[in-house]
Amino acid sequence: MDVEIIGTGITGFGMFVDTRMRELAARAVDQALEDAGVSGDEVDLVVFGNAAAGLITGQEMIRAHTALGGSGVAGRPMVSVENACASSSSAVHLAAMAVASGAYRTVVAVGAEKMTSQDRTLAGRALGSAVDVEEVGAAEGPVFMNIYAAEARGYQERSGASDRDFAMIAAKNLRNGSLNPIAQNRTPLSADEVLAARTIVAPLTRPMCSSIGDGAAACVLTSAALARKRGRPGVRLLATSVGASTAVDTGDIVSRTAAAAFEQAGLGPGDVDVCELHDAAAPAELIIMEEIGLAAPGEGAKLVREGDTAIGGRIPVNPSGGLLARGHPIGATGAAQIVELADQLRGRAGARQVESARVGLSENAGGWLVNSPAACVVTILGAPA
């Protein structure tokens, strides 16, 4: 595809009730511009991913313009993109298309979300709109954790995985998060502590569930030719694939989307050195590994037990801490995964660096329709040439 990421930016993730989304978005974008050595005037297009500002702040229509009015890209052409929890990986996807089309030289993709507010019910209401509101009504309560709990129990039945296996994933991701200065949850917990924590929906305890939060992440994309000309070879975008599901789907959206991405990249699961998977709840990490082909069916838990998915293991998963530890400000998550992989592939992930990482994969899912995520985006990145 000949598209590269030449700069990234990310804010701290957390619950920042008094910080506005525009501050977070501007911070991530300005950092990405500086990292790329690009001025705002050189940016031809901005694709802004956000999932829920309409319901949380009442701002629809011109989310990008209001969020970025104080940033270096203010006044540049921009559009807003929504795809539930996959909003900002979708933004990166569309930004990549814009560069690959030849119509644009330099495009910025942003993901930002501000879920906390004085009114604590708003984030829940916004999350509840990730289902078919007219058909099934806006979801109430811990809707996604109910879904993940049901998936976890199904997985346990077919694979024999234990609650402790899920706890080990949360413990691993919290350990990784403790090494990530921007993570929301940086306190490591042992598997025993995870198991002993408050139950949200059995078998999920609190540390096995991602929490709401605020944050933003951004990438600057350009063509490989232009990056070379600038003397700054970027992280190569080897594949970006968007999948969708429907009410009659068979639930294999993640497998299908990953297969399409591998085909684009001319690679297979065995080529992946590091990955960021959508662990909105701990069991999801296992299930997704198998859906993508990073583990054989029913074998995911074994990899976790043997430390293969830890940093230093055979196939490190969620070195950033994932959604469980880095946090999950929904519209920012996809871009945050890609920023983490770019850092890993540029060898600047600090204490959580995966040695000799050459190929990274992120999987970002969003929404829910009957028995499957509504959307899924798989991105494959390669180390700078």
Add this chain to the structure above:
Amino acid sequence: MDVEIIGTGITGFGMFVDTRMRELAARAVDQALEDAGVSGDEVDLVVFGNAAAGLITGQEMIRAHTALGGSGVAGRPMVSVENACASSSSAVHLAAMAVASGAYRTVVAVGAEKMTSQDRTLAGRALGSAVDVEEVGAAEGPVFMNIYAAEARGYQERSGASDRDFAMIAAKNLRNGSLNPIAQNRTPLSADEVLAARTIVAPLTRPMCSSIGDGAAACVLTSAALARKRGRPGVRLLATSVGASTAVDTGDIVSRTAAAAFEQAGLGPGDVDVCELHDAAAPAELIIMEEIGLAAPGEGAKLVREGDTAIGGRIPVNPSGGLLARGHPIGATGAAQIVELADQLRGRAGARQVESARVGLSENAGGWLVNSPAACVVTILGAPA
């Protein structure tokens, strides 16, 4: 750019309180697929433009998936795009980039909006989110008509245009709308009748203001090479340009965006045979004509008086009836303009056909930041080769 529109679809526009957005969206998409001779399975990506469903129906996050679940493209990869009243011209823009990138063969762009509902306050609240809600508060009352009235008075001061000139525009567009079977307002009025109607904000009377409504429009895009191979040469996408404004902008967003589009197409204002302009209020049509260069500064009213902008005139403007007569279901308007131009360039606009139209231009603006629309998209189309 080598991208063509090979099929279009559009619903009737109007106030359909009991019709759901998904029915409108599916109807437009299925019609476009049939027109293109393409099956839903052949569609690689759908870009869904919608501006306000979050605030009107509570559906955010997965607007595309819920709106299109009953259409021919159900289950195909899809994303939702928001850019205020320019949402669906932005969707066409991103769809064109996706085709031009070479990553996709066939992409559908859709615009859909459902503004009417049992609760009549919702559409107003949604429109009020097209400003910077945090900075100036959600707009209340006929905010956009206040803006257009102020612009109209400023234009009158510098050009000497009369209220009657504005009334003549409304009368022309209603006449055009009376020839358009899908138009919301199909009752022609004389300029005298327009002047005598109820004042909304002086100098604007009711027929000089677009009204809320419901509707959907869709286009199927593919590469020129693929269109040729299928034996169905399409309408050529000669340019698609997105502009944005900021709080410190000088208000020339429309001129800048149009100039960029003309440069892309290698054409100038004199080459345009037919256009669809964003006449959310009647005076806007005049002002936009001058901003784009279709009329010299201060000369727009003269063209209207002399019938130059009527069907059969030198440069017909809004043969569809424009926003004033076809209607303005915000997220559907940009796609509807493009569908009208495609019909004109394919010689199938029936009673409102502009003879020998070879080049069409649409201008679609959205949102408001201090003294300017926040977003603007200009699209230039060429007749099939």
